[in-house]
Amino acid sequence: MTRSTRTTRWSAILRTPLGASAVILLGLVLAMAVVAPILWGDEASAVDTDAIMQGPSSAHPLGTDALGRDILYRVLVATRLSVGLALAATAIGVTLGTILGAAPSVLPRRAGRLVTSGVNIAVAFPGLLLALFFAVIFGVGTTGAVLAIGLATAPGFARLTQTLAASVAGRDYIAAARVAGVGRVRVLFRHVLPNIGEPLVVNATIGAGTALLAFAGLSFLGIGVQAPSYDWGRLLGESLNRIYTNPAAALAPGVAVVVAGLAFNLFGETVAAVVGQRTRSEKFRDVPRTRAAVAPEPVEAGVVDDAPVLQVENLRVAFPAGDGWTTPVRGVSFSLRPGEVVGVVGESGSGKSLTALAVSRLIEAPGAVTADRLDFAGVPLLTTDERALRSLLGTSLAMVFQDPMTSFNPTRRIGGQLAEVAVQHQGMNRRTAMARAVDRLRAVRVPAAERRAHQYPHEFSGGMRQRAMIGMGLMGSPRLVVADEPTTALDVTVQKQVLQLLEQVRAETQAAILLISHDITVVSQTCERILVMYAGRIVEDLPARDLFARARHPYTRALLSVVPDLESDRDQPLGVIPGRPPEPGRVPHGCAFADRCPRATEQCRTDDPELREGIACWHPVTELPVPVVAEAARGEVVRSE
Template structure:
């Protein structure tokens, strides 16, 4: 925050900032003091001094009733400025409500609001104000409502754009997983992050509102006698512009100076907000599902004997069951399906890794099982159950508590995983306040305890800090701590170590392993790093072009049979690699989601492809115990590649609930 204050001070010291600040202070002082000091004198009539020119007694002359024009211009500052600010506030409030309505209302109603805003933006604001002034009636109230509502569409469009940019951030997705409602999401997570740009545009809008008010009063449909503002004074002085030009020039100059002050201040503030923003940063039916080869649920790699039959039955019941999962998005040429018929199960205490090149559908699969695919994306599946609850057919309101307390999401970029406008402790406490009914203090205490549980040093002090004061590794620990605010049965980690150095990667992976072992939680780890997955997970799903091409236990990774899996293994260097030889690569590129054709998607990059591979799509078929492969020509024999071991390094101490 000190850096932000420094930027504001630097902006205030700049020529534009200093000039605008000085003008605004002067105008504000006049608005407060002028009516108190000169109010009576400005309204006093003098029939002996009517329509006089400038003199020592009357610097700008007098009007038709002998009133001092200079004093009237000064006194009119309060009404002119107050009405402009009131109209701007009306426009800002109405615009924010319209701009955020699509996020709260049902989809059809939201589209109607968006269409209405788009139509209103097409009309010039002043023309719209004139039209509304006739509807609301002549006078102060009608002009204020007309100008305020006429400015609302521009604020609504800006709010929609800013909200859409924030809605894609990881901390919003984390709040959705935590079960935060739409209104609470809007008030606590979206609006605070778009407030500064809105305020900056409001300062510029105030200058425009000031000009619009002057225009309406000048035309005689704004302020009515005996009240007066700069526009009304300008209209009165225009009749005598040839005999006393100062009577018209003075109120006109006041409008220009005040409008310039607002616009210059907005420009200076925009430079500060723009640098901060740079640093922080409806449709047809979905495509029909294509036939998918029958598959059998994959068994976990690790098995053990259970003395309690009921406990064994509970463990066999999958925490997450996915069958024929498809994710589709609209495209000018039709629907694109980046995830095409993915099926797998995850049992209690099991760690399942999903690997593949960028664009293989790993992250979309994780987002789909977490209910984070937004419209216009469409998710379909023959089965998508979490703890026995169907995620696609259950209403969102009924799923909120289940996902908020039993599913934890760890995102790829720790720097975008938290709301930068709220303290870490309060963000963690929101889960307990929302779902466990704890008081604000009790929820914060629990958040501090969860931060201690993930071994964050000085947890109580850290809980009162903002995300910007954390390192990447600390933020990942805090994100895992947020998942521990409930009772996570499934932890979905979407490339949680990508942005971290090797040492911090190890600590985060150890922490995830401790969470899984101490709470019998399942882990779904998404990664492009085969070594990370091999050292952490019991079972590995290899994805390519939106499909699972191999499902095998980690202990049997050297027995991988799909050519793509073997190619991934060959690209992993080890200590025995020949330094004189170039690193191994997989030739070619994965197909784009809209360019996947029939047959095996890997055929163009595979040295074993045949004519059958180009025309028929292979389904997952058994290739050994707990091993399935989708290939017409699976390889035999052990593969070279990464050294694997099941499970991460054991923790130094037991991990779990602290009381």
């Protein structure tokens, strides 16, 4: 959201009854807090023994107290102390609550759980009870009351922060930041907190009204503000015994508390309507007119080291379940060489995305990743310290996620998010990094790249966001691009453009590409090799050119049989594979596809076949369907778009 857009929204909100009332009311309260002690401070403190305990009159509209002081002036002057103490207590509660709520995101797992448990216990107690408890600990007086109310409100803000942080922790842009090697603390302050700032701000303004009421309550009970100072709660306590003889003296401070609390609450609702999901945390604002002076040189074809970029042997991913562990990825093995494009296909739940996340080091506790070998660029990913891997993964591994809308932090400009990689790992200053980001946006054919770098993700189309995501991967020197369903949310035309862009990246950088998709025809047209996954295992590994003519696993043949083409009978329902894949926690002892396979025998139900010579099947298909054989002989295999 640009500054002009925010100004327009403020103007629109202020023209509504709610917005106008909130701003006017809060403005009056704050103005009174500033000017009342200056204008009427002396009158409020003046003792008049000739006017003790008088009722309302022209000289004293609300009457006088036991020392003959004017109650109206005292109520007005008390605004500064009442509002100031409430804001101080709210600041303590919000700050401490945010720290406690964000702590589990940056602390080790055990320490984070301990903090969470403490917050949960504290939230179980009523806020007023906690305030009274802390007031007893800190003692009677203004300082003790401020600390008591601040600490009493902190658990609620901590719980809110924890919940909101958890709601964005799984977004793709968080995973992208972690792949880029951004530390936990930086992820928290640059990507998590800005996206949960709106509800925190709204609850802070509402919390100020609550703190004002709590403070008045403590002062009314005699454990808050002490004489000679006074706030609305103390004035209410002093006048309560005269409520039948002079009700105005008791009602005036009570009305002041209600009006001020209402002002803060209404203003919170107004802020919620204006702020939306945008913040001004963007630091990369100025795009230089010059291009980056130094850029990583692309690797020339023919001189690339042929050593595997990625080697995976017996990869397993497990998560705790009620009665043990669930293993949705079971013994996956494959390798990628420089410039090689490998596709991974299979139904939803087959383990494709989890495999990609595992090789990218994006699966955290309580998930467990094990492998006999998991090497990227010759570095063992499972035994190397995370801090040591940041530079490698941040510059040599690129991730392209499924949903382009969640691939970027919505609160930060596109250019700034791309530049963060260069700042973190290439030692560039912000200006040079921003120039590099603009250059990479041009490289992925984003029109008007310099202007687009200033825009937020919501101002990009789906295809443009996906291009920008690829551009983020090109900020370094990628040796591996992991594309997890990069074309699922895009139309066919944009799909083709994104796939062509990935091919361009491969040709220019000789980066290996792991393309994950449920669309077997897209993978067959894009990749050199195809891995077919089912129930967490690779069941067939074959060249893409042999997919239609020489696929031997019954599951692969079943996937091909349900793909419509131009000759499909439109009067007939689309083909489906009978049955459903097994649940990750209920995989049978034998072949997982046996219950859906027409070639299954008793051996298939008892013994799980291993992947040998590119296939894991006891009874592979040896005879090819006649139409496929005929088309393969003519070189005219029909593939749908």
